[in-house]
Amino acid sequence: MEAPIRTTCAYCGVGCGIVATRTGARSVTIAADPDHPANLGRLCSKGTHLGETVRLDGRLLHPMIGKRRASWDKALDLVARRFRRAIAEHGPDSVAFYVSGQLLTEDYYVANKLMKGFIGSANIDTNSRLCMSSAVAGHMRAFGEDVVPASYDDLDAADLFVLVGSNTAWCHPVVYQRIRARCAAGAKMVVIDPRRTETAEEADLHLAIRPGSDVALFKALLAYCRENGLIDEAYLARSVHVPDDFWAEVGEGSDLWSAARTCDVPPTDLRRFLELFAAHPRTVTLFSQGVNQSVRGTDQVNAILNLHLATGRIGKPGAAPFSITGQPNAMGGREVGGLASTLASHMGFEPESVATVSQFWAAPNMACKPGLKAVDLFRAVGEGRIKALWIMATNPAVSMPDAGEVRAALAACPFVVVSDVIADTDTGRFAHVRLPAAAWGEKDGTVTNSERRISRQRALFALPGETKPDWWIVKEVGSRMGWRTHFAYDHPAEIFREHARLSTYRNHGRRLFALPGLSAIGNQAYDALEPFRWGGDAFADGRFSTADGKARLVPVAQRALPGPLAAWPMTLNTGRYRDHWHTMTRTGLSARLARHREEPLVEVHPEDAAALGLADGAIARVATPQGESLFRVSLSEGQRRGELFVPIHWTDRTATGGRTGLLPRPLVDPQSGQPGFKLTPASITPADIQWKGFLLAADRVERPDCLWATRIQVPAGEVYELAGIGDPARVEAVLPKGERIEVIDTARGARRIAVLREGRLVAALFVTRDGLLPSREWLIAQLGETAAAPAVLAGGPAGPREDPGPIVCVCFDVGIKTIVGAIATQQLTSVDAVGAALSAGTNCGSCRPAIRRLIDDARKIANA
Template sequence: MKTTCPYCGVGCGVEVNADAQGWRVCGDAHHPANAGRLCVKGAALGETLTPAGRLLWPQVAGRRVSWQTALDSVAERLQAIIQRHGPDAVAFYASGQLLTEDYYVANKLMKGFLGSGNIDTNSRLCMASAVTGYKRALGADAVPCCYEDFTHAGVIVLVGSNAAWTHPVAYQRLVQAKQQNPALRVVVIDPRRSASCDLADLHLPLSPGSDGALFNGLLRWLAQGGYGDSAMLPQLAQVRETLAAAADWTPERVARACQLPQSEVERFYGLFAEHQRVLTLWCMGINQSSSGSDKCNAILNAHLFSGKIGQPGSGPFSLTGQPNAMGGREAGGLANQLAAQMDFTPENIDRLQRFWHSDRVATQPGLKAVDLFQAIGRGEVKAVWIMGTNPAVSLPDGNAVAQALQRCELVIVSEVMRATDTSAFADILLPAQAWGEKNGTVTNSERRISRQRAFVPPQGEARPDWWILAQVAQRLGYAAAFSWQHPAEIFREHAALSGFENNGRRAFDISGLAQLSNDEWDRLQPVQWPVNADFPQGCARLFSTRRFYHPDGKARLLPVAPAGPRVAASRRWPLMMNTGRIRDQWHTMTRTGLVPRLLQHYSEPFIALHPDDALRHGIWPDALVRIQSRHGWMIARASLTEDQTPGTLFVPMHWNQQYCAEGNVDRLVAPWRCPHSGQPESKQTPVRIQPWHSDWQGALFVRDNVTLAPLCWWCRVPVADGITRFTLAHQGDPRRWLQALLQPEWTLQQAGDDRAFYHLVAWHQGEVKLAFYAAARRPVLDDVSIVAAFQQPPASSASRFALLAGRAVQGETRGKTVCSCFGTGEQQIAAAIRQGALTCAALGQQLKCGTNCGSCLPELKKLIEQYAPQQAEAVSGRSV
């Protein structure tokens, strides 16, 4: 079965086949987005197809009920609130994990028939600034580029994007382009030295949030050097005003604002100006800012003025965060747009009323994500229906979000998993179908529509999101408009609307697909919109004709006044915290947290900081630390690295209360947001840091998940089928804490002293039931050997004592996992390097690491740099 990956916006095609071990997932060699490549998350999708933790049936007030009862309850309670308080007292909060058909139904119900604009989506947290930038400049939310442009570019600029980890397959295409064309120059603009810098010819570690100044200076450089495109300039509006706004941004001023050497700034400007084919890729480092929209327009200004758009290898290319963030925008999932990417103009409202045969179409935008949950907290929004997302973890000011949900009169949650931080607040829980069970379409970063196909039966009583919404709509009295029997019917309506009275005035147009039969829709091949009479086979690049979607056909340059973070670092809050993704996890871990190998690379939240900052604040490597902002605090492990710029921290966004106590970083993030896009500033939060002390730290391995006695801090990690490891930290005597977990029939093997050191292994009927290790600092253990003892109990006394010590019986431990695809550890890699494997290819041949998705290649190169000198010294010593 061919389908599409449900993770990032690269939109990789996958092939799924059943075998004796379950479902085997591999890349679809014929899908144009990935040509057979998959990252480790995509390759592990088969391991997520499990009933473990699933929400299997509807619940009302915590009780299992029938679907009819649940749907009746949703409709009756929504109707009652609307009758008392009006439609704006109700809101939907959707997700880039929904399919386009789901989004279309949700938006149609809310904006078309309930009559409120209050439907927004977690795409507000990742793509809203890019949307605003494109619309202001180009007249439409229309990404002009495609992945094929990687192979045509002379310069590729990565700004605010660690694509090596966040979009690994796209990054590997970039690597391949560099290999095929060594003249290709890659510039990485990022305050930290991320894995993506492995490919960089130039890395600009600019001051956090200063990107607007850098690109404003680039526009001035282009204008001063005569690099404006004479053919493009007549097609641009607001040129004079925009150049005037950039006129004072000399290289000297930019260098000061960005805290960069002027020579490096000028080198970047020269590369951009002197190459005809320049591709700029950006992501959350640009978008997630209180001035994110202006930063996007600063990038667009440079491309438009120099004419580097609409041609192979050239253009401003925003990398979408989620699998269907663009599909949601097409269907109207953002609060400030109508369906088919239409704005709230009288003409569009009238058009939609006639198409939907409804006189209740919303006439003004609704509440954007952060504003929406603040309105819930104030009691203005009485009911919220949350679909396929976890805002209690992902939204900024997380404590306030939790309080808002706690006070909300009606919280409805459509979810795949039973226990999430958000579902804990639900009055009504509705089981939704998961990837592999649901059927529909998604759109990736390059406007490519692909099919997600069902290939497994749904777990329990799970239903498609579109069906749940349509059933509620029918109960609210709108049966005629929500009577679909198949998702292909919804797609046809969506496609027809995109072409309705369009006549080339709106960029989004897939009317060429509006007549697909159900079978044709089911067989639909990946295609880039627009798909219409002009482009029956789709369109790879937009704006090659230099005509744009503003009414006059011109693009707009936008005067930009660069702004830094909303709140600067200070004596009280001296460090600037950046949040983001890590390589092997996705969003709030509801899917990837189920897969043990995806927790091998990083198994708990960490705080990356420069060694100088660690010394200044009294922090040791691997210590637990507490970071705090004006809004909240968290505890995580210190990771010291010179990849961080002094004065900055990096903290992953994924951990939640299901996997870690006090590990949610978004509790610290302020709700500051871009005034144009509504996107929050998740990248620059002033914080302070200090050591966090406990009497002991430990690790607990158990056969099944258990309810722990109260603890100061813990982190849960599934390490194998039915085996869980908890990392722990607490006060007092570890023996006393452990007693609550021990069963009287167990045989105990123990070792300890009068202080924090204490090890215990519990046996019953020849099986290991529990293994516990505590010390003053986190004990160094060989997890692989401990887990193996649970699976195959050690028989010899030596192996039992090794288990009690938490070490391998013999040989070197594997060490920290570097390659998740093959479970290759740092110590194994170091040993191979010492033995002469001095290239990534040699390591791959010996250990397989780096030979699958390629995400670990930057780390392999670093390890070669680290251990190769030792190998050289050893060789030198032998030769003496």
């Protein structure tokens, strides 16, 4: 067995350390790094199963020009030539890069340098614009610099946690377990979220506020603090600039009753929140996409920052506002200027900063003004103003709002380059050139997590095929465009050293971001670099990154909230599932992760569903003025009346429905440019479905031709859930060749087909109009195995068999029926007792709310 390698996880901004041990050419075992300060030996379900995602299925392994394989020289020469031509004919603003928080900091740095310093445009933006740019804008308005003034150590010292717009139990499970450990010692937790999520179910108080009313809530809390003597006047005098009319504006409409009415929460619950905040000075407020993904996201961020600054709950142990990021290197991208609105090393486009970066880079064509942010960038592509576009490590044809228009823009763009690890993505289908990039496990560089901690991501495998690191691809294009000496990098350590030198160049303490002592780090020391957090205990000395050293209270106002519209009476919210990631190009490879949520669901309150004629498990059509898509209905009392929730993960590669990106409006926050994904007017109607079924296949098959077809990975193949209208026989066209055995029941409109090859089951199709379908679990286990046709067509063997039910604990493969049975037979009364009996909930802990719910349900039944 090879020596273990310490690296970092590929998923969220928690930045967990991993100990990876190669067990073969493309296989690896994954364990949590007990010494990494971000996770201290814990991993969530996604990190735990990273080893299932490193195989080469579906990988882009060679450069492609159109549909033909090309050499690197031909592909890179073409990219450089087309970009040079566009710049010569239309100017530098006629080209653009759209990059990603999946890039390493070294990749990000080189791309930013090429575009802003040498091409001469700031038209480089990142998909982090969709996630965290309102936090960036809020930090800069309040602190003078994009600094997260918190660390994970603050979670161990806090007495009150306020989680705003974050389903932390699902989206940041390792952080959540640290919070729960502190709560077990007596800390309190308040969750502010329109939905009653798994996180909200474990809170001491849940405020299910009206979407978009966050400013009213935090202004009411700030007014309450002032009325009750909780403002830290000494801290304000020493460290914060307060506008003359700030307090008068805070008081307008911020009384308890007005705020409760605006937020649509009971006044008694709001008062309890105010009293909890007053009673616990050591407060950490964690906020995420529910705050940021709004057309008023920056104001919502500043409402939170105002509260912490005014009460002095910042720069102290256990007291901080904490923006928790979504991607593994969103923070690293922010450090090197990956956003169109910033320059490298936390500098902006002030003339002095432009001159500093220009002189450091010896840049011949330095950009002097901000570039196009993501939504405007793709609008410019559609309008023909962008002639050449390079997309790196992201899938905007799925993830951007109003994605139908984004696809039309990509189709019309004269030249599109896509660097990716996957051969066939929704975005890649629009590319004129596709460049094969290194994936997680092959990359070598650094990432920065939510608490400003820089860690190494190390390669585990040799580069497969002709893949190359993103920094190498970009520097080769830069060289071919005429700037060879400026992009003469041979190792990521060279890029990191340059990044570190720029962070201190003419800084003189004006910016907290600086990497002193690392500008001369040797390659060997870089390879061995231990995790470290830049900036130390940010703002602990009460000084901020402004000209006068003082933070700013920023006046913000609650905007009028729209009511229901006649044609669009519902409000659509979007978000993540626990075990999926972005557009599932990685998690979709893991059979275990795929089983948590097998289809894209639209969550609807039962009373809304009854009024609209929607049945649980039926197919519904969700529509907005921008587009429409199909989802399977899931009734949830955790939804507010009049509101819907859908996941972001499904694409045209995995489903005929669930295309959430088609639905949101392309409206953005005026300060940050971040789209408002959380508040879209929508409608929902039942879809006409005449039959339902499923297809199992040991090998990849074409997606069946029907209205509803969603694919998931299983251990020995794949499963499609199906539904449609008309004759279901046409879905048989995708069945593989082999000995075909079938049963047809015309009375029930039922069809059961098994395909065997050399006695082994390679496919099975089950369709019915009126009848029931068998459980998938036993059939999935038969794929690739020697099978008896009668048992397969019956959906299971004769006699009783164990069915664990849908998987609840992905870490240990424990199903709902197994847990319910153990609760009943062993009289288990706590989550810890279930963990002791079954191991469920003892790893990442993200399933603990679900287990607690099963225990509560069992108790209710027993007491009925």
